[in-house]
Amino acid sequence: MSVDHELQKRRDFLKDTIRLETDFSKTDQSLGKEPPPVQKEIPPQSKTIPLLKPTEWTKRKDAGVHTAIANRESRRRFSDSALSMEELSFLLWATQGVRKIRGKNVWRNVPSAGNRHPFDTYLCIRNVSGIACGIYLYLPLSHQLVCQQSLAPQELAEKIGIAALGQYFIGTAPVAFIWAAVPYRTEWRYGAASHKVIALDAGHVCQNLYIACEAIDAGTCAIAAYHQNLMDELIGVDGKEAFVIYLAPVGKRT
Numbered sequence: 001m002s003v004d005h006e007l008q009k010r011r012d013f014l015k016d017t018i019r020l021e022t023d024f025s026k027t028d029q030s031l032g033k034e035p036p037p038v039q040k041e042i043p044p045q046s047k048t049i050p051l052l053k054p055t056e057w058t059k060r061k062d063a064g065v066h067t068a069i070a071n072r073e074s075r076r077r078f079s080d081s082a083l084s085m086e087e088l089s090f091l092l093w094a095t096q097g098v099r100k101i102r103g104k105n106v107w108r109n110v111p112s113a114g115n116r117h118p119f120d121t122y123l124c125i126r127n128v129s130g131i132a133c134g135i136y137l138y139l140p141l142s143h144q145l146v147c148q149q150s151l152a153p154q155e156l157a158e159k160i161g162i163a164a165l166g167q168y169f170i171g172t173a174p175v176a177f178i179w180a181a182v183p184y185r186t187e188w189r190y191g192a193a194s195h196k197v198i199a200l201d202a203g204h205v206c207q208n209l210y211i212a213c214e215a216i217d218a219g220t221c222a223i224a225a226y227h228q229n230l231m232d233e234l235i236g237v238d239g240k241e242a243f244v245i246y247l248a249p250v251g252k253r254t
């Protein structure tokens, strides 16, 4: 399939190659400018409606959701314990699992613009009970994994650490979720208007991972800083029709 220049440019918006092209010494922060307000400024006389603070709530609708949201944070230290197969199954279900199928339409447990779900989930498995170390692909329709490459634990840890620009803590996690964008799934319907929503979709997936991790005493950390080509190579995608957009290591909390 040939991809026109305009479309390729818009696909590139999703890649992390911009990091290599950006002169960070010229950003406003580097130039010493004041940071922008952390909240949209409203006119001084605006009428506001107070909301109840968590400490004022008398009845929780769902204690599990409450706890998971309240405890969520980015976790970069993981215990040495393995993740069980059941825990991994739960996390995959939570992030890309299938909720409903009607003909050719497949709904999942996360939202996606136009229900296009433009991601494939790869796993860099280092320490999951019953699964050999290596790179795996998740198959949501059958809720299965397929091995892409077997690798020794040390080699895997080193490769993902280097591909993540020296963020070696990722290699200490029993498993890392690596999401590859498959833009055509969304472009098929939305053409050049696809790329922003693909990025938005990725956020939903990772957020479900954060919340689901909290429910099993595990933790994760969203990772968007990585070497595009090395990470694409690690999971075996071509960098054109599919490329890494986001990743997240997962392990039990220390």
Ligand SMILES: Cc1cc2nc3c(=O)[nH]c(=O)nc-3n(C[C@H](O)[C@H](O)[C@H](O)COP(=O)(O)O)c2cc1C
Pocket (backbone or CB within 6 Å): 072, 073, 074, 075, 167, 221, 222, 223, 224, 225, 226
């Ligand atoms: C889009 C995105 C990209 C991120 N990339 C990285 C990263 O490459 N490395 C890292 O250690 N943390 C990364 N983080 C985690 C943030 O640093 C973290 O969310 C932020 O410091 C707030 O902390 P909290 O998640 O504990 O609330 C990223 C988070 C988001 C949402």
